[in-house]
Amino acid sequence: MINRTVKGVEEALEGVKSDMTLMVGGFGLSGIPENSIAQLVKSGVKNLTCISNNAGVDDFGLGLLLQGKQIKKMISSYVGENDEFERQMLSGELEVDLIPQGTLAERCRAAQSGIPAFFTPAGYGTEVAEGKEMRNFKGKPHILEHAFNADFAFVKAWKGDEAGNLIFKGTARNFNPVMCGAATITVAEVEELVPAGELDPNEIHIPGIFVKRIFQGEKYEKRIEQRTVRKRE
Amino acid sequence: MINRTVKGVEEALEGVKSDMTLMVGGFGLSGIPENSIAQLVKSGVKNLTCISNNAGVDDFGLGLLLQGKQIKKMISSYVGENDEFERQMLSGELEVDLIPQGTLAERCRAAQSGIPAFFTPAGYGTEVAEGKEMRNFKGKPHILEHAFNADFAFVKAWKGDEAGNLIFKGTARNFNPVMCGAATITVAEVEELVPAGELDPNEIHIPGIFVKRIFQGEKYEKRIEQRTVRKRE
Amino acid sequence: MLDKIGIAKRIAQEVKNGYYVNLGIGIPTLVANYVPDGMEVEFQSENGVLGMGAFPFEGEEDADVINAGKQTITTLPGASFFDSATSFGMIRGQHVDLTILGAMEVAENGDIANWKIPGKMVKGMGGAMDLVASAENIIVAMMHTNRAGASKLLRKCSLPLTGVNCINKVVTNLAVLEVTDTGFKLLERAPGVSIEEIKNATEGNLIIDGEIPEMNI
Amino acid sequence: MLDKIGIAKRIAQEVKNGYYVNLGIGIPTLVANYVPDGMEVEFQSENGVLGMGAFPFEGEEDADVINAGKQTITTLPGASFFDSATSFGMIRGQHVDLTILGAMEVAENGDIANWKIPGKMVKGMGGAMDLVASAENIIVAMMHTNRAGASKLLRKCSLPLTGVNCINKVVTNLAVLEVTDTGFKLLERAPGVSIEEIKNATEGNLIIDGEIPEMNI
Numbered sequence: 001m002i003n004r005t006v007k008g009v010e011e012a013l014e015g016v017k018s019d020m021t022l023m024v025g026g027f028g029l030s031g032i033p034e035n036s037i038a039q040l041v042k043s044g045v046k047n048l049t050c051i052s053n054n055a056g057v058d059d060f061g062l063g064l065l066l067q068g069k070q071i072k073k074m075i076s077s078y079v080g081e082n083d084e085f086e087r088q089m090l091s092g093e094l095e096v097d098l099i100p101q102g103t104l105a106e107r108c109r110a111a112q113s114g115i116p117a118f119f120t121p122a123g124y125g126t127e128v129a130e131g132k133e134m135r136n137f138k139g140k141p142h143i144l145e146h147a148f149n150a151d152f153a154f155v156k157a158w159k160g161d162e163a164g165n166l167i168f169k170g171t172a173r174n175f176n177p178v179m180c181g182a183a184t185i186t187v188a189e190v191e192e193l194v195p196a197g198e199l200d201p202n203e204i205h206i207p208g209i210f211v212k213r214i215f216q217g218e219k220y221e222k223r224i225e226q227r228t229v230r231k232r233e
Numbered sequence: 234m235i236n237r238t239v240k241g242v243e244e245a246l247e248g249v250k251s252d253m254t255l256m257v258g259g260f261g262l263s264g265i266p267e268n269s270i271a272q273l274v275k276s277g278v279k280n281l282t283c284i285s286n287n288a289g290v291d292d293f294g295l296g297l298l299l300q301g302k303q304i305k306k307m308i309s310s311y312v313g314e315n316d317e318f319e320r321q322m323l324s325g326e327l328e329v330d331l332i333p334q335g336t337l338a339e340r341c342r343a344a345q346s347g348i349p350a351f352f353t354p355a356g357y358g359t360e361v362a363e364g365k366e367m368r369n370f371k372g373k374p375h376i377l378e379h380a381f382n383a384d385f386a387f388v389k390a391w392k393g394d395e396a397g398n399l400i401f402k403g404t405a406r407n408f409n410p411v412m413c414g415a416a417t418i419t420v421a422e423v424e425e426l427v428p429a430g431e432l433d434p435n436e437i438h439i440p441g442i443f444v445k446r447i448f449q450g451e452k453y454e455k456r457i458e459q460r461t462v463r464k465r466e
Numbered sequence: 467m468l469d470k471i472g473i474a475k476r477i478a479q480e481v482k483n484g485y486y487v488n489l490g491i492g493i494p495t496l497v498a499n500y501v502p503d504g505m506e507v508e509f510q511s512e513n514g515v516l517g518m519g520a521f522p523f524e525g526e527e528d529a530d531v532i533n534a535g536k537q538t539i540t541t542l543p544g545a546s547f548f549d550s551a552t553s554f555g556m557i558r559g560q561h562v563d564l565t566i567l568g569a570m571e572v573a574e575n576g577d578i579a580n581w582k583i584p585g586k587m588v589k590g591m592g593g594a595m596d597l598v599a600s601a602e603n604i605i606v607a608m609m610h611t612n613r614a615g616a617s618k619l620l621r622k623c624s625l626p627l628t629g630v631n632c633i634n635k636v637v638t639n640l641a642v643l644e645v646t647d648t649g650f651k652l653l654e655r656a657p658g659v660s661i662e663e664i665k666n667a668t669e670g671n672l673i674i675d676g677e678i679p680e681m682n683i
Numbered sequence: 684m685l686d687k688i689g690i691a692k693r694i695a696q697e698v699k700n701g702y703y704v705n706l707g708i709g710i711p712t713l714v715a716n717y718v719p720d721g722m723e724v725e726f727q728s729e730n731g732v733l734g735m736g737a738f739p740f741e742g743e744e745d746a747d748v749i750n751a752g753k754q755t756i757t758t759l760p761g762a763s764f765f766d767s768a769t770s771f772g773m774i775r776g777q778h779v780d781l782t783i784l785g786a787m788e789v790a791e792n793g794d795i796a797n798w799k800i801p802g803k804m805v806k807g808m809g810g811a812m813d814l815v816a817s818a819e820n821i822i823v824a825m826m827h828t829n830r831a832g833a834s835k836l837l838r839k840c841s842l843p844l845t846g847v848n849c850i851n852k853v854v855t856n857l858a859v860l861e862v863t864d865t866g867f868k869l870l871e872r873a874p875g876v877s878i879e880e881i882k883n884a885t886e887g888n889l890i891i892d893g894e895i896p897e898m899n900i
Binding site for chain 4: 260261262263264286309310311312313314319322323329331332333334335336337338339341342353354355356357358359360361391401402403404405406407408409410411438455456457458459460461462463464465
């Protein structure tokens with residue numbers, strides 16, 4: 001077994017520098033690497049390019065990095081719940097590259113698995129396709145999209161073991177698995193870190209080979225964006 | 234819940250005709266859809282094109298279809314354990330398209346997920362690349378490969394539920410998950426079929442949406458090709 | 467004239483037995499409530515769940531189980547969770563049978579715009595561009611006109627496009643319309659709504675062929 | 684001169700702490716037996732397992748747990764199973780640190796041939812083409828000459844290629860050689876083997892620079 005554990009969030013973030021490109025897992029606030037984000041804020045690194053489906057809310061998730069003006073550019077599919085984001089974007093302080101969600105996921109997966117480019121129909125005929133190579137397959141137009149290049153990927157899983165194997169929970173899985181191994185260094189934080197051998201090899205979502213550093217997060221707030229419930233009858 | 238169960242192997246194979254292209258899961262004899270193959274033999278369909286990593290052995294797996302001369306063309310990565318295969322190939326009775334194993338897997342996955350084509354470095358500079366589009370990414374040559382087109386995919390899982398959800402076991406997983414949904418109709422046979430709700434949604438390897446028909450196989454021989462053991466000390 | 471719930475109820479009639487359905491944020495989410503009991507249908511949410519159920523009971527919300535609108539949800543027997551690449555594999559690979567989404571504008575050739583108002587609002591396309599580029603059966607749920615009273619069914623979209631030539635049907639507060647080669651073909655009127663009202667609210671080419679029945683809700 | 688076990692033992696010395704290693708069929712498979720205890724290493728097999736262990740005890744074989752050579756195996760703590768697309772994602776994505784495989788021919792520019800003898804034998808490339816096209820650290824394990832006594836280290840491969848310009852090192856029954864820009868650089872001699880013998884058995888350009896030590900096995 002190759003031990004991928006690091007002592008804590010400080011060691012996990014060793015080598016993160018200003019001007020780097022970071023992938024950050026999560027969908028909305030679900031499944032975000034809370035502890036790594038907190039440490040990024042603390043570290044004060046600046047001029048970051050962040051690849052993440054969303055940009056958090058004003059006071060949580062990547063919103064915390066936006067508040068500190070640590071982000072130069074966001075690459076996302078949906079950024080609709082964040083006033084500070086909108087302000088920085090409309091004022092031109094923040095560069096934003098909006099891309100279709102499926103393309104975002106597939107460009108991560110391509111980086112993970114050594115596929116430099118692929119064709120997808122998403123975005124054909126829209127401004128997303130501008131300047132991109134187009135080709136018909138079975139009479140249907142597609143555009144060529146490329147694998148991402150990132151320095152670090154920060155992901156969050158439910159359980160993990162010393163070998164870096166990960167199991168996600170519910171829809172907190174989302175972009176986390178496809179970002180593992182898609183950057184030079186992948187840092188996984190987990191709610192529960194167990195010794196190698198405790199996870200069933202058949203139930204592992206992401207093998208440890210895709211994860212460079214793993215640690216157990218100190219605490220998880222797991223904030224809910226839209227608490228929707230029904231009454232008991 | 235959408236019920237994907239069919240009564241048995243006869244109903245599962247309804248619509249399979251001569252001249253069709255079939256995907257068949259498994260690696261060697263591990264994880265092959267034994268019951269579907271037996272029924273294909275029984276049905277007598279001919280002129281099949283089979284996409285499968287291997288071609289079975291003389292008297293098991295796809296070897297049974299080769300014996301009956303039901304296969305016109307094999308698309309595989311490795312066919313080394315089958316005398317009848319070699320005979321038919323060298324005599325010209327059988328067309329063979331050998332392609333790299335990773336490309337085979339990715340072409341299935343591309344078909345499953347609506348990616349018509351992708352670039353891969355595998356096979357560059359070899360006869361596999363002949364006639365294919367080439368392009369450099371980061372200075373490294375790649376070739377363009379296309380998604381497969383198949384009529385039926387036959388896969389085998391360990392457990393499945395009425396909704397078509399599948400869980401595989403060990404390395405019997407192999408090509409089975411990537412073939413699900415990669416053909417017009419996917420037929421899954423399982424060792425154990427359970428009611429919807431019995432499988433943990435978090436542990437499902439392939440969601441039922443990728444599986445059109447599911448049934449519990451009558452029996453499984455699960456033959457071992459290379460029984461290798463060590464002595465107890 | 468229909469309210470949002472009326473639109474959702476009418477669209478629910480388009481859902482057929484055996485359909486996997488992706489529901490967008492807003493009115494489309496409501497559709498799930500009006501699918502007849504006993505119909506075999508599964509709802510997919512692109513953030514990674516198939517087999518969505520109702521909202522959770524109070525106190526049973528789970529931050530790890532949400533839909534694409536970031537609402538807490540539950541799952542039904544037969545549900546599954548998966549990652550975003552697999553989720554869009556389902557969508558791009560045309561395994562989802564029906565897509566229902568909102569729009570700011572729909573053009574008579576089936577173009578749709580729903581993600582950006584230049585200089586004003588840029589929320590992003592989320593999964594909408596993948597959905598409209600891939601799905602073969604797409605219904606738009608929206609109001610017939612915007613808050614200023616201007617038609618949202620146009621000859622040509624004025625906003626940045628989400629997809630081209632992709633919408634099959636539009637259900638609004640006033641009508642059900644099919645997108646055909648020659649324009650919006652009026653299929654049904656909302657209860658109490660006249661053809662004249664629909665004409666006045668539709669900028670794009672409106673095709674009225676024979677008797678136009680009232681919706682049956 | 685080394686036997687197959689000797690070659691495997693020598694290659695085991697190339698395995699470093701923290702390496703994920705893919706072992707091909709034949710001699711490479713034997714390498715796992717000679718990696719020092721306590722070294723952190725994981726073996727990947729392209730049919731879908733990481734963290735392979737020893738062969739099972741008699742009676743504990745499982746048809747559902749095999750390696751790429753179709754041999755029954757066991758797994759170690761920390762192991763994982765995955766599908767073929769994920770497995771080649773690991774390989775193509777360069778997450779595997781070391782690849783060890785057999786060959787019929789290796790050329791002085793790093794080309795390799797190991798999957799086909801036209802008109803005679805066609806087993807297929809299996810995963811070898813993906814491995815050699817993707818991996819950055821590839822060692823070939825093979826006999827220096829074929830059964831007819833002809834060199835397998837050539838100026839140019841005569842058989843259909845598996846990959847071009849990709850092999851870094853070759854370990855044979857006679858020698859350890861590095862593939863450099865100018866040819867095969869002799870690094871070590873097998874015990875009792877003279878430089879002359881290696882010269883005679885090597886058709887490709889052989890670079891002999893200074894004293895060539897005997898292997899330490």
